Amino acid sequence: MQNDSLHKLTLAALFSALDYILALFQFRIPSPVGHPFVDLGFNFVALGVLFLGYKYGLLSGAIGLLVFDLLNGYANHAYLTVMEVILLTTGTYLAWILLKKNVSLPAIITLGVVSGLLKMGTGYLRYLIEALVDAGLPLPKAAVTALAAFPADFATGVSMFIIVPLFFLALNKVSHQLHWNWYQQYQ
Numbered sequence: 001m002q003n004d005s006l007h008k009l010t011l012a013a014l015f016s017a018l019d020y021i022l023a024l025f026q027f028r029i030p031s032p033v034g035h036p037f038v039d040l041g042f043n044f045v046a047l048g049v050l051f052l053g054y055k056y057g058l059l060s061g062a063i064g065l066l067v068f069d070l071l072n073g074y075a076n077h078a079y080l081t082v083m084e085v086i087l088l089t090t091g092t093y094l095a096w097i098l099l100k101k102n103v104s105l106p107a108i109i110t111l112g113v114v115s116g117l118l119k120m121g122t123g124y125l126r127y128l129i130e131a132l133v134d135a136g137l138p139l140p141k142a143a144v145t146a147l148a149a150f151p152a153d154f155a156t157g158v159s160m161f162i163i164v165p166l167f168f169l170a171l172n173k174v175s176h177q178l179h180w181n182w183y184q185q186y187q
Contacts, residue, residue, distance in 0.1 A: 020041065054090075
């Protein structure tokens with residue numbers, strides 16, 4: 001039992017590190033609100049919830065991207081990143097349950113699309129909150145201003161359409177070769 005918990009925590013730490021490292025690869029997009037960039041770290045947030053289950057997937061994503069924000073000049077908006085991780089992992093995990101945790105190619109592609117669309121939605125919500133709180137804009141102006149940051153979240157979401165299924169298939173194959181029965185162990 002103790003060995004199982006250590007294994008879960010080790011994998012969660014690995015996914016946290018991957019979230020952090022991939023977030024370092026940024027493609028910035030100019031915007032009047034926030035500091036939007038295409039964020040590849042969210043791909044492993046979605047993958048973490050699929051491979052580690054809800055609790056450890058949420059934990060690994062929140063820690064990895066929270067540490068990234070704290071160490072890279074985004075500390076004042078770290079709570080928004082954690083909000084995005086919570087919404088993304090919850091939505092992705094609910095979709096995974098609705099798909100009956102099916103590992104077929106169509107189901108995994110669906111999860112990539114769902115997680116990408118969720119990232120687009122949470123990203124817009126993030127910049128809407130920033131425009132309301134930081135800039136003090138009224139809701140109609142904040143909604144329009146948040147659209148200026150949306151291309152970064154759109155690009156991140158589209159990357160998830162492709163990267164989440166590809167990495168899921170690759171990690172799934174590797175896990176089977178290593179005789180790691182993640183599917184039954186963590187779900």
